[in-house]
Amino acid sequence: MLIQQRVSDTELNVTRQEQAELERLILEHDRIAQRFTRPRQMIYLFVRRAGNQGVGAYVLLExxxxxxxxxxxxxxxxxxxxxLRLGLVVKIDSQSKFFARSPHSSQRLCLFMVCSGCGSVHEFIDPFCEKKIEDSVLGAGRVIDKKAIEISVLCEMCHPVAGQRTP
Incomplete structure (x- = not known):
């Protein structure tokens, strides 16, 4: 009996894994007095299902x-x-698309490798880079506002030799 408005299994063909994740999120965020409402659940599922191609706001509306x-x-x-406020999704500004964040990275500073060829996006966490960037920002008397850094790359599919190393 989590909430009465939860997305039903049959309505969106929600998998057991997706339902378990939604229930975990509902419990977690209801504890901090925030309602993970039915529309929020649905939008979250749509973004998560878009995978590394992301999804735009008007596609979500449709x-x-x-x-x-x-x-x-x-x-x-x-x-x-x-x-976005909860760190469950991120907006990749260069594409004007939304991407689901990994469950374990929602509050961490992440690097998002955006392929300039195919547009795929891959989340990457590097504790060393995260610490260095946070220290540099704090040292400059600033505060990090958005915990997502976009890096333009060519993925293995768009630049096959990227995966090969030269001797």
């Missing part, structure tokens, strides 16, 4: 309208704002 015909852009943007 997907949401399939289940809630009266959905408006504000509904999507409020849900995305909530998910």
């Amino acid at each position: 997907a949401l309208k399939t289940y809630s015909p009266n959905a408006r852009p504000a509904t999507v943007y409020r849900a995305l704002d909530y998910l």
Whole structure:
């Protein structure tokens, strides 16, 4: 009996793994007085299912309208704002798309490798880089506002020799 408005298994073909993750998130965020409402759950699932290709806000709106015909852009943007504040998703500005963050990285400073060829995005955590960047920012008297750094790369598919090392 987590919440009455949870996304039903049959409504979105939610897998057991997705349902377990949603229930964990509901419990975690309800404890801090934030409601993981049905639209927020649905938007989260849509973003997570987009994988490393990400998804734009208007594509999310169209997907949401399939289940809630009266959905408006504000509904999507409020849900995305909530998910961004909690660190569950990240917006990759260079693509104007949203990507789900790894469950263990939601509050960490992450590097996002964005392929300039195919547009795929891969999250990367490097504790050394994270510490160095945080120390540099704090040393300059600043505070990190967004814990996502975009790096333009060519993935193995777009630049096959990238995976080969020269002697």
